[in-house]
Amino acid sequence: MGEINMEKNELITRRAAIVTGLASISALLLPGCSKPLPPTYENILRMGDAVTYAAHRALLSGQALAKEYEYRDISSFPATGTTNPGDSKIKSFSEAYSRLNKDTFSDWRLSIEGSVANPGVYSLADLQKFPSRQQITKHQCEEGWSAIAEWTGVPLSSILKAAGIKSSARIVNCYAYDEYMESIDLIDAFHPQTILAYGMNGRNLAIAHGAPVRLRVETQIGYKSVKYLQRIVVTDEFVKTGDNGWAWYVGI
Numbered sequence: 274m275g276e277i278n279m280e281k282n283e284l285i286t287r288r289a290a291i292v293t294g295l296a297s298i299s300a301l302l303l304p305g306c307s308k309p310l311p312p313t314y315e316n317i318l319r320m321g322d323a324v325t326y327a328a329h330r331a332l333l334s335g336q337a338l339a340k341e342y343e344y345r346d347i348s349s350f351p352a353t354g355t356t357n358p359g360d361s362k363i364k365s366f367s368e369a370y371s372r373l374n375k376d377t378f379s380d381w382r383l384s385i386e387g388s389v390a391n392p393g394v395y396s397l398a399d400l401q402k403f404p405s406r407q408q409i410t411k412h413q414c415e416e417g418w419s420a421i422a423e424w425t426g427v428p429l430s431s432i433l434k435a436a437g438i439k440s441s442a443r444i445v446n447c448y449a450y451d452e453y454m455e456s457i458d459l460i461d462a463f464h465p466q467t468i469l470a471y472g473m474n475g476r477n478l479a480i481a482h483g484a485p486v487r488l489r490v491e492t493q494i495g496y497k498s499v500k501y502l503q504r505i506v507v508t509d510e511f512v513k514t515g516d517n518g519w520a521w522y523v524g525i
């Protein structure tokens with residue numbers, strides 16, 4: 274009896290967390306707020322960020338889908354940035370990744386932490402138990418090239434719902450095995466095409482493209498699609514991203 278009650282309470286808290294989490298998405302878009310600012314208020318705020326964010330968020334309902342392509346559109350796909358964290362000069366990173374890679378990532382875990390009711394870790398098999406999504410989309414790198422591939426993965430929204438994001442949550446920070454990190458807001462995080470991808474063109478994700486699991490954010494430019502995922506930390510405030518010199522928000 275006691276157990277059943279506890280479960281029920283937990284479920285209610287969870288549902289409340291999901292609902293209030295979604296409410297905070299609309300808080301980002303409140304019409305009363307005349308100038309929607311991206312969560313980069315600090316001294317790192319760049320004019321470009323503010324203008325792009327305001328214009329893009331005004332145009333999008335938050336759920337507009339990025340264009341999806343046909344199988345025949347799939348192109349060759351260069352690998353850029355880190356192509357194997359096992360080669361990293363930072364020993365702790367290279368050793369950790371090489372060890373996981375040797376065991377075909379059976380020991381890999383993705384941890385979900387921060388402003389969530391149920392923090393936890395997920396193995397690849399855990400992620401694959403969730404309903405999957407497949408999409409053929411165009412990757413646009415800030416350096417000027419683009420490429421089309423088919424991606425398979427679990428919507429990030431499913432994981433965030435399972436984790437029960439708190440009402441104060443605003444930003445989803447993604448940390449990788451090569452010390453790379455990027456963050457997205459809740460609109461992009463709950464976007465149906467934002468997935469934790471473990472498959473590319475019908476195969477397991479290759480090392481060069483972010484094995485075992487990478488983020489795909491189809492509404493944003495390439496560098497938001499973090500490869501080699503290690504940790505997802507939900508925060509109430511913007512956390513300074515890596516010093517890559519790129520604008521925090523570049524919607525496409």
Ligand SMILES: Nc1nc2c(c(=O)[nH]1)N[C@H]1C(S)=C(S)[C@@H](COP(=O)(O)O)O[C@H]1N2
Nearest residue numbers: 351352353354355414449453482495498500
């Ligand atoms: N962990 C990690 N993720 C990353 C990068 C990186 O260097 N490390 N590079 C980013 C950039 S700039 C691009 S264009 C894409 C490249 O993905 P690809 O190698 O699969 O083409 O990954 C993004 N995600």
Ligand SMILES: [Mo]
Nearest residue numbers: 414415495496
């Ligand atoms: Mo890129």
